[in-house]
Amino acid sequence: xxxxxxxxxxxxxxxxxxxxxxxxxKADLNDRARQGIDNSEYRQEFFAPDMRKNKDFLSxxxxxxxxxxxxxxxxxxxxxxxxxxxxxxxxxxxxxxxRSYKKTNMHEGTDIMASRNERGIYPIVSISDGTVTSLGWxxxxxxxxxxxxxxxxxxxxxxxxxxxxxxKGDTVKAGQILGFMGDSxxxxxxxxxxxxxHLHLGIYCWDTGDEISVNPYYVLRELEKKKLKYAYS
Numbered sequence: 001x002x003x004x005x006x007x008x009x010x011x012x013x014x015x016x017x018x019x020x021x022x023x024x025x026k027a028d029l030n031d032r033a034r035q036g037i038d039n040s041e042y043r044q045e046f047f048a049p050d051m052r053k054n055k056d057f058l059s060x061x062x063x064x065x066x067x068x069x070x071x072x073x074x075x076x077x078x079x080x081x082x083x084x085x086x087x088x089x090x091x092x093x094x095x096x097x098x099r100s101y102k103k104t105n106m107h108e109g110t111d112i113m114a115s116r117n118e119r120g121i122y123p124i125v126s127i128s129d130g131t132v133t134s135l136g137w138x139x140x141x142x143x144x145x146x147x148x149x150x151x152x153x154x155x156x157x158x159x160x161x162x163x164x165x166x167x168k169g170d171t172v173k174a175g176q177i178l179g180f181m182g183d184s185x186x187x188x189x190x191x192x193x194x195x196x197x198h199l200h201l202g203i204y205c206w207d208t209g210d211e212i213s214v215n216p217y218y219v220l221r222e223l224e225k226k227k228l229k230y231a232y233s
Contacts (some may be wrong), residue, residue: 047218065205068151072128076175076223083233088115095215101186108213109202117197119161121179126172135168154201159185182220
């Protein structure tokens with residue numbers, strides 16, 4: 001086989017490979033355009049960099065909800081401390097991991113863990129503007145707050161130690177203190193200490209008439225750039 005023919009065959013193979021890759025990429029984008037908000041991949045990868053970069057290829061309802069959260073989300077829910085830089089937090093992508101309390105539950109949020117396992121120290125602030133639409137005790141969530149944003153997105157903050165100066169029906173601003181991180185829940189009202197101190201954050205859509213949770217992990221990754229600084233120790 002001559003050298004020229006070999007080069008032509010190699011080029012032809014390369015062009016075919018590129019064409020196949022483009023075909024698969026196009027098919028993937030077409031699949032995204034048909035997805036609804038309840039699609040498991042959309043919920044799992046919600047707000048991921050690739051999704052935001054290619055959001056014009058999403059279905060209308062998926063793109064609209066993504067835009068709502070982009071507009072809502074102003075601050076990371078745990079401010080940095082100006083008095084003690086050891087008071088840090090950490091979290092990982094634990095979306096849909098199994099949780100066991102009485103029965104197996106799928107984790108519909110992200111747990112933000114306290115480096116100091118002591119309730120009542122870390123303030124929790126509202127990610128968005130909104131209205132306090134839920135407040136009080138839940139057996140799984142302990143002392144929890146639900147904020148519904150002007151865009152209609154529901155932000156769920158659970159396992160608080162105590163509340164800030166808020167009541168159900170109040171209007172809150174992004175960055176306003178909702179309460180303090182704790183370890184409440186998994187029992188009757190007032191139960192503490194069943195797990196480490198942390199904040200469970202959930203994000204929910206009601207646009208279809210059903211409660212649909214999406215993964216908050218990538219939202220939090222983006223909000224890391226928007227941490228407030230509060231004086232606490």
